[in-house]
Amino acid sequence: MLETVPRSKLRDVVADRLKAFIVEGNLKSGDRLPTETELATKFGVSRLSLREATKSLEFLGIVEAKPGRGLTVGSVNMERVTEYLGFHPALHDVSPEELIDTRVLIETGVLPHVARRMKRDDTLYVKLNAINADLRHARSLARWVELDIDFHRELICASGLSPLMAFTDVLAVFFQRFRESVKKAEWSQGIDSHQFILDKLKSGRVREADQELRTHIESHRERMELH
Amino acid sequence: MLETVPRSKLRDVVADRLKAFIVEGNLKSGDRLPTETELATKFGVSRLSLREATKSLEFLGIVEAKPGRGLTVGSVNMERVTEYLGFHPALHDVSPEELIDTRVLIETGVLPHVARRMKRDDTLYVKLNAINADLRHARSLARWVELDIDFHRELICASGLSPLMAFTDVLAVFFQRFRESVKKAEWSQGIDSHQFILDKLKSGRVREADQELRTHIESHRERMELH
DNA sequence: GATGCTTAGATTATCAGACAATCTATTTCA
DNA sequence: TGAAATAGATTGTCTGATAATCTAAGCATC
Structure with missing residues (x-):
């Protein structure tokens, strides 16, 4: 009975692959990433699904996105993390x-x-x-x-x-x-x-x-x- | 020159409001949240924009989403946080x-x-x-x-x-x-x-x-x- | 030739609508 | 009564389109 089977959500897989892409490419903070459309075709998903992954990573500060400029590599935004971790009672x-x-x-x-x-x-x-x-x-x-x-x-x-x-x-x-x-x-x-x-x-x-x-x-x- | 001016991105505002919604309602882990459509109209944004916010929070485990069931308040996913801690500036x-x-x-x-x-x-x-x-x-x-x-x-x-x-x-x-x-x-x-x-x-x-x-x-x- | 302005292209941001997948709860039948 | 089938609700994913914004090339001016 696999009730808690990790239904591999598409964006989680994409987020993992994107993370791996950054690590393997040895990309540093500020380095440019391919555009959303390129990454989408590269990973074989729609642009929307790719966006849900990048937006999750962007929330943590791991990637940054600006219109007209594209995606760049960032670094973990600890303030953001602690802000959302601190408010939650489940921290215990x-x-x-x-x-x-x-x-x-x-x-x-x-x-x-x-x-x-x-x-x-x-x-x-x-x-x-x-x-x-x-x-x-x-x-x-x-x-x-x-x-x-x-x-x-x-x-x-x-x-x-x-x-x-x-x-x-x-x-x-x-x-x-x-x-x-x-x-x-x-x-x-x-x-x-x-x-x-x-x-x-x-x-x-x-x-x-x-x-x-x-x-x-x-x-x-x-x-x-x-x- | 405010190059790093925090252009208040829609999903960040929505994420904040959703966080406030949870805090003010004193919601605990497992409590049900309104559906995506309801929240979208409540916040005055499209369903897609709302999704980008919820997906960001879901990435940290703060909310959980299941098809057919809806959104629930989750518990913070510490593994997820530590997993992506490798992107901390200190590791560069x-x-x-x-x-x-x-x-x-x-x-x-x-x-x-x-x-x-x-x-x-x-x-x-x-x-x-x-x-x-x-x-x-x-x-x-x-x-x-x-x-x-x-x-x-x-x-x-x-x-x-x-x-x-x-x-x-x-x-x-x-x-x-x-x-x-x-x-x-x-x-x-x-x-x-x-x-x-x-x-x-x-x-x-x-x-x-x-x-x-x-x-x-x-x-x-x-x-x-x-x- | 250097400098500042304008414009065109590229890229993300956001939206709308649709269908598929999945869960919940009701209904139906034995 | 109990289990199975069904209908409804909700998220997951896709396609396509338009707006906002940045970058860089081109142009005019000095």
């Missing part, structure tokens, strides 16, 4: 445990790289330190969460591993869910934790930084239990 | 070193979780083992690469950390970039490496599996030097 599909484990994995994994780059580039420490300083003066909860996300994002950026940057945006969406579990009482504790991690990294004590960061993130786990 | 022009470092970080970071889940779920080992078995009988280089990607993808999936699924696209980029460095000569070596990692994971020896996987991935680094 991913368990808090998964989110925490993922954060621990990525952020602790990044530490050795950060420490290594800190030795040659002082600005990394300065930048992270500045965010933590701002954190001390945050008045509202919203501002605090914003800066907290910034800190962890910059920590990942400091590793120099740009592929991980793609994750930070998606993770940021998930982090919003922990907003509720952040109490004013824990502000100072979190700031001290950040500072401890920074200073240990600067002096090359990766293991101690790792231990602290792990505790810092997993502290959310207990708070989630209460709900 | 990454150096081979970064790709290797990122792979090592993610894949070794995943190992403890995989080992833990393997204890309770035998199918994980079976599935990975089956892929590796297929790998032995791969005739063409293309087929070999495909299965190799499958293996590493399933390794990540076996961790149960769904946010990391986005990484599969990074894998695709990696193998695309390193296609040249994969020679038939290394086939058997890679298969043995996979098998070693699997067996160590099954017996809970995470550290040994970690060491082997690290070497396995970083072997590409030396080969790149030659070019």
Whole structure:
């Protein structure tokens, strides 16, 4: 009984093929694509069906279309994605445990790289330190969460591993869910934790930084239990 | 000069209004929406324009459409989002070193979780083992690469950390970039490496599996030097 | 020769109407 | 009563056409 049989909708197939076309052609942002009519005949579908595929991709920012100019390759519009993902209550599909484990994995994994780059580039420490300083003066909860996300994002950026940057945006969406579990009482504790991690990294004590960061993130786990 | 002036495209407006319709009506997953014709007249656009909006939202899983049944509110399709995350600007022009470092970080970071889940779920080992078995009988280089990607993808999936699924696209980029460095000569070596990692994971020896996987991935680094 | 304007072509944006495919609900028959 | 056939509703896809918009070539002017 294949009730949930994936009735291969035409536009999904076309979207896949178009995506493959971009990847295989190694096309970069701004590169021109064939016209709608050409792509339609190439894929063997009507222009309308092709449009439904391109419009879906355009909604994500993956392709851009302008009259008179044609289709060009774009890049994922994260604002658009988070806007439509954030409003939806169904975001709770991913368990808090998964989110925490993922954060621990990525952020602790990044530490050795950060420490290594800190030795040659002082600005990394300065930048992270500045965010933590701002954190001390945050008045509202919203501002605090914003800066907290910034800190962890910059920590990942400091590793120099740009592929991980793609994750930070998606993770940021998930982090919003922990907003509720952040109490004013824990502000100072979190700031001290950040500072401890920074200073240990600067002096090359990766293991101690790792231990602290792990505790810092997993502290959310207990708070989630209460709900 | 506003070249990037946001010419309010019709479907974006419609998508916004549809989103507002869902929010204001406090509609939940599975709730029915008006038909395409009704929504089209309600918003004062043609059915086709409305479709372009709904299809965009459907691409993200926010609405679902079935012939004969109509439109319903869906749940966000996270896989779809992460699947197309490969087009994130951060993934453009990454150096081979970064790709290797990122792979090592993610894949070794995943190992403890995989080992833990393997204890309770035998199918994980079976599935990975089956892929590796297929790998032995791969005739063409293309087929070999495909299965190799499958293996590493399933390794990540076996961790149960769904946010990391986005990484599969990074894998695709990696193998695309390193296609040249994969020679038939290394086939058997890679298969043995996979098998070693699997067996160590099954017996809970995470550290040994970690060491082997690290070497396995970083072997590409030396080969790149030659070019 | 260089510069600015005009025009023609190309391409997407939007529309209208039609038929096919598929699901739901009713009706019909045993 | 229960199952099968039927009718209606709804989305999926197609064809064709017109409007809006951009690009580039051509032209005139200086």
